[in-house]
Amino acid sequence: MHIQDGVLSPVVCAATGAIALGAVSYSVRRLKQSVGDRTIPLTGMMAALVFAGQMVNFPIGAPVSGHLLGGVLAATVVGPWAGCVAMTLVLFVQWALFSDGGLFSLGANVLHMAVIGSWGGHAVRLFVQCFIGDSRKGIVIGSVIAAWVSVMAAATLLCLEFRLSWSPSEIDVSKFFTLMVSFHSLIGLGEALITGVAISFVINQRPELIEWRAEGRQPPDGPRNSQEVRRLTPASSPNIDRVNPVNTTTVAITRTLAAGLIIALAIAAFLSPFASSSADGLEAALGQLGISEFNLTGRVPGMLKDYDKVPVPIAAWQTLAVSIAGIGGTLAVFVLAWLLGRAMPAATQALNSEAAGE
């Protein structure tokens, strides 16, 4: 998922950087309001955890393996603001320690994985929970769907950034989009699966770690085992509310936001293949907004003049492929979410015994 330097044009890097900076600054400001309690150690540990969690390999085929991205996981456990900050720091440290991802494209990476992952993921999960309810099942199903949607949203955004980075004579975005969406609907499936299993594991073992944060609900009445006792000290409960202040007003706003986001995503995922075949429309719109410079930057000079007309093998194929990837992915995620949600009560016993052994 990491975008390297050189993939996006400097102007797009600057623009995404500015947006990411704004979003992260806002998250930091929200986080600052809660300084003095557990937020700082909690966020630091969450960032370290996502970093370490990305080291766990999930084999796909013989040489290929995937890993967790973690935005939705972080947002579910520590809330969207702390989650966004934690993910941003993970991306920064990955660049600073391993040169993973670029410096100029850090803004784009933060936007894709930290902002969309945490803010967007949080909004989607709350939205899903509107329908399923705030039960443990609701949290698991919500985060599974949120994980998949956040990866797809990031992929869509990447295509848009790509489109703005290279001039239309150089690149046919709709095909690129086809490829990216098909590819990412699989990555998203992996992310959804990992996030879902990890969260349902935690929620079975130590529900109080996630539940009150996730819902802003009061902690459950009595501790269930000795380990929980420690977590249920009153020391923590007032602080939790400040970590992730969810009262009725904010929930209502988040729900509205979430609905908007879902609609936008649906449009992006299913309508853009049709829209981008007339790329001029987008270009004209950008020109009207006075940002036609986008098309001038990052252009590879010369040599390309003769390749204006690219024959399209099957005109309908791109649209079809995107729709298949989108619909297939969505269905798979829903089935996955449903299965995980269904398996939850039954899995508790098995998980407990396994945890005792390992």
Next chain:
Amino acid sequence: MTEAKISSESSTVRVERLSFRYPGGPDVLTDISFTIAPGEIIGLVGPSGAGKSTLLQHLNGLLPSQLPNEVGHVSNVSHVVIDNLPVARQTIAEVRRRVGFLFQDPDDQLFCPTVFEDVAFGPLNLGLSEDEARQRVRDSLTSVGLAGYEPRSTLRLSLGERKRVCLAGVFACQPSVLALDEPFSSLDPRARRTLIGILKKFPGSQIIATHDLDVVVDLCHRVLLLDAGQLRAAGPTADILGNAALMERHGLEVPWRLRREN
């Protein structure tokens, strides 16, 4: 090694009829009373899960349920008094300065990237000036025998060194009471002996929760025996730890050194 100043005074600790339970849970501590005189070293022994850590955390106000203004608190206020200073919300800063707390896992306590930053954390939070803070870091590292460790990364230290850096961080606040939670667990004999030497030089009062009864014999003036949240016995070290029947009853063993004396 030069003797550095690591404690300003020694304090009395008074615990009166302290009970505690987590909301909705069973009692963790029931009706506990004892006093630690200035300069006294107390051993806190008992089987795992007896409530030793919980008791120690009360001395430092780390379980804010005992403080007023906290929701859902179960036990009452001011059951712990440090030098006439009841542990309460208003006094918590001063209480935490006087009572130094050593956690069981040094990784939990060493949260800064370098030794210097970690030891300086306490003094800076006390509002000391930069020069004073530097002086405190130097002194307390010297007193644990780690002078010159300031620029070292906290990641590249042995367990014994990490424990001693933690102790230096505690000493840097110049506490008059030390509360130590399992300070000797998983230390090798040499690191254990070094730590005992450091604790013996500390002039303030100490309360040490440990399973290492040989150290208790060596170090402690008195012993408190805690089981299932209740204070079962208290008295001079040899009387308690040498009482085979009592020790047996609470799942403990008479340490070797006392057996040989019999």
Next chain:
Amino acid sequence: MCHRWPPLAKLLSAIAMILAATCVPVAHPLIGIVTCGIFFAHTLARIPLAYVARRLLFFWPPLFLMAISLPLSQAGQKGWLLFVTIVVRGTLSFSTALWLVNVMPFDQLLATLRRLRIPDVLLAILSLMYRFLFVLWDELDRMRTARAARLFRKPSLWATWRSAAHLVGRLLIRALDRADRIHGAMLARGWDGRSRWIEQPREDRP
């Protein structure tokens, strides 16, 4: 000798080199000069070429995967030119970043950021994260070893996935518990939520 430059100079020169690498068109002769510059910087810092090559071996596959989607989706030479552009620019900026990582230890970067007035909250979280990253890694390693020690036959793909996700979950639980204990340890030494820093003596590392 780059190691002894002032930290800000290292950071700025790295930014300048990456900027040059990403802005100069690939077909332009200037790109050769940029490449030479980056190579020269590596030589100055005495970074072994074999090390750079080894890191590039890990860096290239994902970049190729990303870039290959261009020739696949764009017909003819156009796609391939974009492919080359992205690979060249990516490789150059990666090498520059590698240089920075080698001449600038992380705590120096942290100190530089502190001087650049990055919010204290962010820096406090960052240094905590850096500190506990390795603790969590060790924990993860131990858990993986424990799992492998009891794995007698090759598990199915689903079982591998499930146990890997459980590994993440278990690590998460431990991390959150540790966050609580760290919070206690911070409070015990008089923390009130404000970060206070003073310059520390620095160990000179080669």
